[in-house]
Structures are given as C-alpha cells and as structure tokens.
Amino acid sequence: MMLINEEELVSSKRGKWSTAGIPHKGWVCEDIEDLGEPSIECEMCESQKIRFVHYMKHPEYQNGDGLLQVGCICAGHMEGDLSASRAREASMKSRASKRKRWTSRAWKTSSNGNPLIKADGYRITIYRRADGWAWTVGAGDSTAYHARGNFKTIDAAKLAAFDHITKLLS
Numbered sequence: 665m666m667l668i669n670e671e672e673l674v675s676s677k678r679g680k681w682s683t684a685g686i687p688h689k690g691w692v693c694e695d696i697e698d699l700g701e702p703s704i705e706c707e708m709c710e711s712q713k714i715r716f717v718h719y720m721k722h723p724e725y726q727n728g729d730g731l732l733q734v735g736c737i738c739a740g741h742m743e744g745d746l747s748a749s750r751a752r753e754a755s756m757k758s759r760a761s762k763r764k765r766w767t768s769r770a771w772k773t774s775s776n777g778n779p780l781i782k783a784d785g786y787r788i789t790i791y792r793r794a795d796g797w798a799w800t801v802g803a804g805d806s807t808a809y810h811a812r813g814n815f816k817t818i819d820a821a822k823l824a825a826f827d828h829i830t831k832l833l834s
Contacts (some may be wrong), residue, residue, distance in 0.1 A: 679710025691720040708738040768818045797821035809817035
C-alpha cells in the first residue's frame, strides 16, 4: 500500500491555492475568453474544467507570461470580488448566446445588395471581396472598421464582425 503524505494530498486537491509563494489576493483580470466548451483546467485550483477563461495577473507572479488562466470562482477569490467575476462571465455567456443566433437574425439588404444589420450601436455590412467575404463595422461617429482578411463564407464574415464588435464593447 502506497502512503501519501498529507501535504501532497492537500496540494493535489487545491492546486496553487496550496502552493507557497503564489499570491491569493490582489489579482487583476486582464481579459476573459470563451473557449466554446469546457476544455482546459483552471490553473489556480487545478481541478475544475473551464470554458470561460479569466486571465488573471498579479505583480508578484512572474511565471511565464505572468498570467493564470482560471475559472470564475477562482478569479473572484483572487481579485477579492466574486460578484465582478460572475458579472464578467454572465456578460460573456450572454454574448455567446447572442453569437449563436447572430447569423440567423433578420439581416436586411443594402442598396448595393449586401447583407446589413444594426446592432449594439453599430452598422454591420457584409460584402463580396476577391474570392471571399469581408465586413465593415460603422459606428455612429463616422468611425469605420474593416476586415483585414477574407472569409470563405458569408456566415464566417458575419461571425467575425460579431467578434470584432464584442471586442469594441469590452
């Protein structure tokens, strides 16, 4: 029978929460990302599979790029504000749900015959370019953003425009 010392057991169940020298408070969320499905393990607790990744940074943590990829609960405890991490994740879940319905929404047709829609204060136009599709996102203040590349399908261009708007809103 193999004996496991108690410190190893606690460490294996609590991940970096039990590791000496890892700060527990004072972290800041640098970004949040939707992976589409639970596909990585939280780097703090090392036990939870996560879909929505909170990228946490701390001035005293200098491992690799200085960021930990963590889940909502660990992020909340790390920054000392569980409601903030939950609000971030709820917003991300809402955007994910909206993204899922984005291509099937009622798009209008511009005077040039291009699909267009107004959403979140932006006017999005999808158009043919070279051997694919591209998008333009216009803001109310005459600012315009343009796709850098082409997309193989009209739906891929619509989703890329949606992702660009999501970045602008965050």
